[in-house]
Amino acid sequence: MWHDDSIEDLPVGKLYDGRMLKRLLPLVAPFRARILAAGLVLLASSGLALLPPLLLRRAIDVDIAGRDFHGLLFTAAAFVLLQAGTAGVGFLLQVALESLGVRMVSALKQRLFGHMLGLDAAYFDRFATGKLIARVESDTEAIRRLFTSTMFTLLGSLVSLIGMVAVMASVSWRLFQAVAAILPVIVLLTVLYQRKVRPLFAVVRRKYAGIVGFLTEMVQGVRVVQAFSREPAVDRRLRELNASMLKTQLPSEILSMGFFSLMGVFEIIGLAVILFAGGGMVAAGALTIGSLVLFLGYLRQFFGPVYAFSEQVNVMQRAFAAADRVFQILDLRPQVVDKPGAAAWPAFAEAIEFRNVFFSYGERAGQQERDWVLKDICFRVGKGQKVALVGATGGGKTSVINLLLRFYDAQQGAITVDGRDIRDIAIADLRRKFGLVLQDVFLFPGTVRENLTLGTEIAEDRLLKAAEILGLKRILRKLPQGLESELAERGANLSQGERQLMSFARALAFDPQILILDEATSSVDPRSERLIQAGIRRLLKGRTAIIIAHRLSTILDADRILVVHKGRIAESGTHEELMEKNGYYAKLYRIQFT
Numbered sequence: 001m002w003h004d005d006s007i008e009d010l011p012v013g014k015l016y017d018g019r020m021l022k023r024l025l026p027l028v029a030p031f032r033a034r035i036l037a038a039g040l041v042l043l044a045s046s047g048l049a050l051l052p053p054l055l056l057r058r059a060i061d062v063d064i065a066g067r068d069f070h071g072l073l074f075t076a077a078a079f080v081l082l083q084a085g086t087a088g089v090g091f092l093l094q095v096a097l098e099s100l101g102v103r104m105v106s107a108l109k110q111r112l113f114g115h116m117l118g119l120d121a122a123y124f125d126r127f128a129t130g131k132l133i134a135r136v137e138s139d140t141e142a143i144r145r146l147f148t149s150t151m152f153t154l155l156g157s158l159v160s161l162i163g164m165v166a167v168m169a170s171v172s173w174r175l176f177q178a179v180a181a182i183l184p185v186i187v188l189l190t191v192l193y194q195r196k197v198r199p200l201f202a203v204v205r206r207k208y209a210g211i212v213g214f215l216t217e218m219v220q221g222v223r224v225v226q227a228f229s230r231e232p233a234v235d236r237r238l239r240e241l242n243a244s245m246l247k248t249q250l251p252s253e254i255l256s257m258g259f260f261s262l263m264g265v266f267e268i269i270g271l272a273v274i275l276f277a278g279g280g281m282v283a284a285g286a287l288t289i290g291s292l293v294l295f296l297g298y299l300r301q302f303f304g305p306v307y308a309f310s311e312q313v314n315v316m317q318r319a320f321a322a323a324d325r326v327f328q329i330l331d332l333r334p335q336v337v338d339k340p341g342a343a344a345w346p347a348f349a350e351a352i353e354f355r356n357v358f359f360s361y362g363e364r365a366g367q368q369e370r371d372w373v374l375k376d377i378c379f380r381v382g383k384g385q386k387v388a389l390v391g392a393t394g395g396g397k398t399s400v401i402n403l404l405l406r407f408y409d410a411q412q413g414a415i416t417v418d419g420r421d422i423r424d425i426a427i428a429d430l431r432r433k434f435g436l437v438l439q440d441v442f443l444f445p446g447t448v449r450e451n452l453t454l455g456t457e458i459a460e461d462r463l464l465k466a467a468e469i470l471g472l473k474r475i476l477r478k479l480p481q482g483l484e485s486e487l488a489e490r491g492a493n494l495s496q497g498e499r500q501l502m503s504f505a506r507a508l509a510f511d512p513q514i515l516i517l518d519e520a521t522s523s524v525d526p527r528s529e530r531l532i533q534a535g536i537r538r539l540l541k542g543r544t545a546i547i548i549a550h551r552l553s554t555i556l557d558a559d560r561i562l563v564v565h566k567g568r569i570a571e572s573g574t575h576e577e578l579m580e581k582n583g584y585y586a587k588l589y590r591i592q593f594t
């Protein structure tokens with residue numbers, strides 16, 4: 001339950017990954033017109049940023065020096081106009097990037113989530129929910145940043161830097177050489193910061209994510225924590241996690257502040273160098289005062305792009321790492337898929353049959369006898385029959401159902417319906433024939449109606465009839481708005497038995513040909529028990545059914561009872577036959593009823 005410190009396995013991506021970029025481009029291709037438009041606005045915005053120092057130079061060298069107050073007024077007005085224009089273009093750029101980003105992220109999420117929905121049950125066994133959600137959320141966000149802010153900031157910074165260098169070099173080559181002498185120091189400092197301080201922040205982020213994960217789990221399981229009086233242990237663990245984060249966070253903050261102070265000092269040193277070298281040139285008549293002011297102005301603007309550049313390097317690394325994970329998911333191909341030319345299955349007519357089925361959840365299927373979860377399973381369910389599976393916990397009953405609905409495929413043997421292998425039938429066609437009441441009831445946050453229909457169109461009278469048959473009416477009367485009442489997450493505002501009735505009603509509303517019932521082990525109060533028993537009986541009337549039961553009273557009148565023990569069918573027969581046999585079933589029965 002406890003996390004260790006290496007909770008978030010965030011690999012650091014490469015600075016630039018051409019192969020990855022090539023794969024990413026098709027994902028953002030639909031947005032190329034928007035990206036291009038934003039790029040043009042960006043060029044305009046970067047170009048405009050070069051102008052203010054040039055205007056200042058003109059004001060000093062031309063207007064003021066020539067005592068041309070008319071011209072000065074004109075220049076001042078141009079200054080104001082320029083600022084307004086810059087602000088306008090900046091706004092436009094923000095809007096363009098924002099609208100691009102929002103669209104990009106939702107398209108990516110849709111694609112990723114749609115892909116996940118099609119993946120096998122086996123895939124979801126392997127990955128924790130929190131991690132999957134994090135991938136959809138934060139990885140798409142990182143990719144968005146790469147194609148909006150990062151790409152544009154890099155381009156914008158590049159344009160500004162080149163523009164400033166070009167203007168300075170053309171105004172005074174000699175003074176530019178003096179400026180060029182300080183530039184390597186700025187670049188060096190920035191690189192140092194990137195290498196030494198930045199990774200510390202990554203560690204802080206990782207530790208922070210660990211704390212959030214820990215808190216989430218503890219809040220979700222707060223009742224368990226309280227019931228077992230684990231508060232002191234949880235508290236201690238949180239203190240440890242916090243202390244571990246602080247140990248990295250403080251030094252990185254201090255180093256970071258030190259870096260910015262140092263950059264400030266170098267900025268002033270740069271200004272001093274320009275003032276001294278340029279001032280000398282002005283005195284000697286080799287430079288105008290306006291040009292000196294231009295240099296001073298640009299030097300102040302220089303630090304921004306250099307810093308932004310180095311900042312974005314990180315974002316790029318993270319984006320490539322995120323893209324890598326996104327592609328890992330997109331590259332997963334579900335194993336259970338429709339065969340090309342899979343046949344339709346219009347209606348269930350005859351029988352379901354398991355023939356010598358062997359199955360294992362793991363990769364090492366069948367390497368050793370004990371790896372099989374199901375061994376040599378054979379049975380038949382004719383139309384209209386009710387077959388029950390009973391047996392000790394972990395025996396393999398739910399696994400039988402998982403195979404029948406093709407949540408997994410068996411490694412050996414065959415399952416047929418109406419004489420046809422289920423692997424040759426369209427999966428949707430197959431699953432539609434079954435109404436499934438799962439062992440652990442899952443209710444979504446939403447109204448009762450939404451939980452019964454799952455978003456499909458189901459006639460009102462059929463819905464009400466299903467509710468009526470199962471005695472759900474009593475529950476609905478208790479809820480303020482009947483079918484439109486909101487259920488809490490996982491149906492927390494219903495009792496266990498009521499939740500089960502709800503899932504029966506869901507199965508019944510879909511009116512399936514074959515019903516599969518995986519009974520929950522948890523016991524409910526006698527009144528709910530009676531309700532559920534009556535519900536099950538009504539549910540089964542006139543249908544083919546496979547019933548997994550722990551309460552044997554449910555299955556006394558089943559046509560056949562299969563005892564599943566350690567992955568094998570140990571006994572089979574009617575209740576009377578099995579009692580006669582006096583084996584495992586008879587023992588189970590006696591335990592429950594005497």
Ligand SMILES: Nc1ncnc2c1ncn2[C@@H]1O[C@H](COP(=O)(O)OP(=O)(O)OP(=O)(O)O)[C@@H](O)[C@H]1O
Pocket residue numbers: 125361362373391392393394395396397398399400439
């Ligand atoms: N998704 C899974 N991945 C790996 N192993 C699994 C998975 N689901 C079940 N198993 C294993 O397969 C075996 C059979 O499990 P199954 O759920 O079929 O038992 P069951 O008969 O339905 O038990 P219960 O009566 O408790 O519901 C168990 O040993 C279990 O640990």
Ligand SMILES: [Mg+2]
Pocket residue numbers: 397398399439518
């Ligand atoms: Mg089970």
